[in-house]
Amino acid sequence: MDPQDAEVEQAVSTGSLPGRERVGALVLDAYERAKAATGGTVAGYIPALAGADPELFGVSVAGVDGRVHAAGDAAVPFTIQSVSKAFVYALVCEALGHRAVAERVGVDNTGLAFDSVIAIELNGGSPMNPMVNAGAIATTALVPGSGPAGRWEAIRAGLSAFAGRPLALDEEVYDSEAATNRRNQAIARLLQSHGRLDADPPAAVDLYTRQCALLVSARDLAVMGATLADGGTNPVTGRRVVSPEVCRDTLAVLAANGMYQRSGEWLFEIGLPAKSGVSGGIVAVAPGKGAIGTFAPRLDAAGNSVRGRHAVAHLSRTLGLNLFASRVHAAAG
Numbered sequence: 524m525d526p527q528d529a530e531v532e533q534a535v536s537t538g539s540l541p542g543r544e545r546v547g548a549l550v551l552d553a554y555e556r557a558k559a560a561t562g563g564t565v566a567g568y569i570p571a572l573a574g575a576d577p578e579l580f581g582v583s584v585a586g587v588d589g590r591v592h593a594a595g596d597a598a599v600p601f602t603i604q605s606v607s608k609a610f611v612y613a614l615v616c617e618a619l620g621h622r623a624v625a626e627r628v629g630v631d632n633t634g635l636a637f638d639s640v641i642a643i644e645l646n647g648g649s650p651m652n653p654m655v656n657a658g659a660i661a662t663t664a665l666v667p668g669s670g671p672a673g674r675w676e677a678i679r680a681g682l683s684a685f686a687g688r689p690l691a692l693d694e695e696v697y698d699s700e701a702a703t704n705r706r707n708q709a710i711a712r713l714l715q716s717h718g719r720l721d722a723d724p725p726a727a728v729d730l731y732t733r734q735c736a737l738l739v740s741a742r743d744l745a746v747m748g749a750t751l752a753d754g755g756t757n758p759v760t761g762r763r764v765v766s767p768e769v770c771r772d773t774l775a776v777l778a779a780n781g782m783y784q785r786s787g788e789w790l791f792e793i794g795l796p797a798k799s800g801v802s803g804g805i806v807a808v809a810p811g812k813g814a815i816g817t818f819a820p821r822l823d824a825a826g827n828s829v830r831g832r833h834a835v836a837h838l839s840r841t842l843g844l845n846l847f848a849s850r851v852h853a854a855a856g
């Protein structure tokens with residue numbers, strides 16, 4: 524066996540990432556290979572996102588030891604969009620507990636697109652899970668705080684604690700989505716009509732639209748994910764954000780729903796809980812080891828970043844992160 528493969532094999536069996544140099548080389552390798560993927564299209568339904576540079580591409584890995592690796596455009600800011608759903612869900616679980624949020628929002632996949640209306644009707648008014656728009660709006664409506672400003676501050680401060688630095692709002696993207704998000708407005712009204720929304724629908728959608736417009740980088744996503752991998756303590760700042768139980772619950776929900784109707788295929792091929800967003804971000808988490816953050820705006824039909832998927836697949840394989848694999852596998856199959 525190649526000595527470098529032996530190092531990864533050794534790391535996998537001890538439940539950690541390989542050494543710094545090896546991880547750095549594999550991040551660069553994943554970046555170079557995934558850059559060759561040119562499929563997919565930039566999301567156009569939010570006007571301010573339609574003009575994103577399709578060539579941007581960044582990859583980052585953060586370990587639970589606090590080491591962060593990056594390649595390409597890993598420091599370029601973009602709006603977090605649906606990746607926020609994972610972290611707002613964790614904050615709400617921390618505040619309200621395992622049972623209350625599961626009963627209110629659910630944990631099962633819809634098998635339908637992230638902005639599906641019919642999924643609500645087919646399921647008796649249930650928002651189904653916190654990773655689709657209906658469930659995310661219902662989850663955001665549960666964020667505690669005094670008034671809209673207090674709840675917004677709780678979300679901004681909570682996501683900043685995950686990232687380990689203060690996150691700012693992209694006013695242009697927020698304004699653009701707030702002016703055009705009639706479908707999300709309709710979803711919130713529909714949930715209300717079924718008695719499944721704990722807030723005024725326009726207020727809940729406004730808060731959700733704001734959380735989606737927070738600016739992050741691929742590096743931030745890696746650190747945010749590594750906080751979930753580390754049982755809720757940010758490995759860079761050393762600050763506790765949520766409990767280990769909340770991380771466990773959040774990662775289970777990500778595994779089932781984080782990549783929408785493609786979550787099963789993603790788990791089958793890549794084997795990690797992950798969350799994607801329509802601006803092109805992906806966070807993938809290896810519990811107890813670390814996380815991968817990627818950014819590349821071109822998306823597949825389900826709304827998942829094409830280059831991001833390639834990069835995460837490669838890193839999952841070469842770092843031996845697949846949760847279902849008992850040893851490192853060189854290729855799919």
Ligand SMILES: NC(=O)CC[C@H](N)C(=O)O
Nearest residue numbers: 604605637735800801826
């Ligand atoms: N998939 C996504 O990233 C969707 C987020 C976006 N803000 C929306 O609600 O449509």
